[in-house]
Amino acid sequence: MINQFVKLACVVLLFSVTSCVHLKEYQKSRINDAEMALGNRYVEKNELNFQSYRESASGANAGKTGGGCGCN
Amino acid sequence: MKKVYLSVIGFALICRLNAHAQTNQGTEKLPPLIALDTPPEDTSGYAARQLRLDEVDLVSSYYTQTGNHSAITGGIGTENVIDFSNGLDLHFAWEGNNRNKNTLGLGLGYDYHTSASSAYVTTSGNGKPDGTRIYPSLDWTVENAKTGNTFGLGAYYSGEYNYKSLGADMHFSIKTNDKSGEFGVKLQGYMDHVTLIYPSEFIQAIAPAPAGSMYITTASGNTVLSTGGRSSKPSLPTSPRNTYTAAFSYSQIINSRLQIMVLGDLVTQNGYLGLPFHRVYFTNKKDTIESLPSSRFKLPLGFRLNYFVDDNIILRTYYRYYMDNWGSNANTANLEVAYKISPFFSISPFYRYYNQSAAKYFAPYEVHSPTDTYYTSNYEYAKFQSSFYGVGFRIAPPGGVLGWQQFHDLELRYGHYSQTTGLVSDVISVSIGLK
Numbered sequence: 001m002i003n004q005f006v007k008l009a010c011v012v013l014l015f016s017v018t019s020c021v022h023l024k025e026y027q028k029s030r031i032n033d034a035e036m037a038l039g040n041r042y043v044e045k046n047e048l049n050f051q052s053y054r055e056s057a058s059g060a061n062a063g064k065t066g067g068g069c070g071c072n
Numbered sequence: 073m074k075k076v077y078l079s080v081i082g083f084a085l086i087c088r089l090n091a092h093a094q095t096n097q098g099t100e101k102l103p104p105l106i107a108l109d110t111p112p113e114d115t116s117g118y119a120a121r122q123l124r125l126d127e128v129d130l131v132s133s134y135y136t137q138t139g140n141h142s143a144i145t146g147g148i149g150t151e152n153v154i155d156f157s158n159g160l161d162l163h164f165a166w167e168g169n170n171r172n173k174n175t176l177g178l179g180l181g182y183d184y185h186t187s188a189s190s191a192y193v194t195t196s197g198n199g200k201p202d203g204t205r206i207y208p209s210l211d212w213t214v215e216n217a218k219t220g221n222t223f224g225l226g227a228y229y230s231g232e233y234n235y236k237s238l239g240a241d242m243h244f245s246i247k248t249n250d251k252s253g254e255f256g257v258k259l260q261g262y263m264d265h266v267t268l269i270y271p272s273e274f275i276q277a278i279a280p281a282p283a284g285s286m287y288i289t290t291a292s293g294n295t296v297l298s299t300g301g302r303s304s305k306p307s308l309p310t311s312p313r314n315t316y317t318a319a320f321s322y323s324q325i326i327n328s329r330l331q332i333m334v335l336g337d338l339v340t341q342n343g344y345l346g347l348p349f350h351r352v353y354f355t356n357k358k359d360t361i362e363s364l365p366s367s368r369f370k371l372p373l374g375f376r377l378n379y380f381v382d383d384n385i386i387l388r389t390y391y392r393y394y395m396d397n398w399g400s401n402a403n404t405a406n407l408e409v410a411y412k413i414s415p416f417f418s419i420s421p422f423y424r425y426y427n428q429s430a431a432k433y434f435a436p437y438e439v440h441s442p443t444d445t446y447y448t449s450n451y452e453y454a455k456f457q458s459s460f461y462g463v464g465f466r467i468a469p470p471g472g473v474l475g476w477q478q479f480h481d482l483e484l485r486y487g488h489y490s491q492t493t494g495l496v497s498d499v500i501s502v503s504i505g506l507k
Binding site: 020022023027028031033034035036037038039041042043044045046047049050051053054055056057058059060061 | 324333337420431487503
């Protein structure tokens with residue numbers, strides 16, 4: 001499974017990097033839209049905590065990897 | 073004629089004074105805080121250093137949960153939880169040398185929760201069913217005005233009755249020459265302390281009372297140490313738990329509508345990784361305390377892709393593969409479709425699917441053998457699938473929300489979560505951004 005993921009990520013990255021275009025600042029109106037941000041939004045902060053406490057998996061930009069108990 | 077002559081001279085002098093006022097070098101127009109392109113060379117020798125409050129963010133969430141597999145009662149029993157979380161983040165900014173932008177983030181979080189299963193740390197079920205958590209944070213980041221590269225340091229604290237956590241991080245990012253790609257690294261360390269609160273039936277066996285003293289159970293269900301008729305709470309020892317994370321990311325703008333990010337973390341934990349009040353019931357029906365290895369390695373790998381489909385629709389996607397050396401593998405897939413009803417108002421339905429395999433140390437109630445070395449009945453380590461779906465609303469009008477210019481944006485989000493273990497939860501969050 002991990003090999004499949006790595007291969008897929010490499011293919012996507014290779015395809016993406018080799019096909020990307022340089023944008024001028026005035027061409028970045030869509031990319032700079034608040035909802036295009038590559039990350040979690042502030043409003044998701046607490047729900048990500050709950051998920052990381054209820055599930056084994058965490059990290060990779062979706063739930064913290066340490067700190068806090070979540071004992072309850 | 074003489075009067076006219078003197079008037080002309082006087083007027084010329086006044087004009088000259090005003091002209092001096094206009095050409096004062098110290099009051100030249102300030103440079104922009106974030107230079108989108110290479111800024112012109114600073115020849116004035118002037119550097120703005122004024123600290124200002126750039127942004128204030130608030131988030132509040134109300135979370136309810138029901139379930140019937142509490143780890144405190146060995147994998148059976150109520151998991152009902154209510155949690156009210158609040159966070160406040162202040163972002164200060166100032167300009168340093170060479171026009172580099174500095175930001176200082178101060179955060180404070182406060183949660184209040186009730187947990188029905190916590191009451192069963194004592195066998196009578198009269199234990200403390202609620203608690204609070206406070207978690208301040210601090211982050212400083214400096215951004216190079218020319219390159220866009222950043223460097224920063226952070227610190228965190230989280231404190232609750234039975235768990236204390238102290239963390240720190242160092243992070244930096246490097247942009248490609250054309251600034252369309254960015255490589256980021258974050259190195260984090262958490263030094264936690266787990267307070268050794270055992271189920272009441274084990275306290276005397278694990279920590280015998282000193283000579284002349286004895287443990288008694290009060291009417292409220294708490295176990296206290298009694299010496300000569302006077303009672304006091306026994307001092308509670310702690311055990312350390314350390315977590316070290318190296319998080320790597322690379323983001324790339326593909327074109328004016330598409331950008332991607334690849335993420336990978338290396339996480340290692342050591343110390344006391346179980347919890348002292350989690351019970352396990354063996355096949356012989358006797359119970360004991362959860363036992364887990366003292367080290368764990370986690371490897372989450374993620375991928376994000378955001379695509380601006382047309383003028384109204386944004387697709388936000390996320391996939392994560394996770395594995396650890398306790399035998400658990402997991403997949404997470406998330407899709408969110410932000411539909412812009414207007415440029416300043418959007419509605420975003422989302423769906424998240426998650427599955428995981430069981431950790432090799434997990435077994436349900438009365439399934440573990442007394443000969444096992446490690447054992448837990450915490451359903452966090454069970455095999456299950458979960459779904460999380462809901463909707464978010466975001467409003468960010470140019471004139472401010474409700475016409476208040478500083479009220480930059482408002483977001484409301486509701487989600488319903490269900491696991492195949494029977495755990496169900498709902499969460500509603502609201503965030504407010506002030507500038």
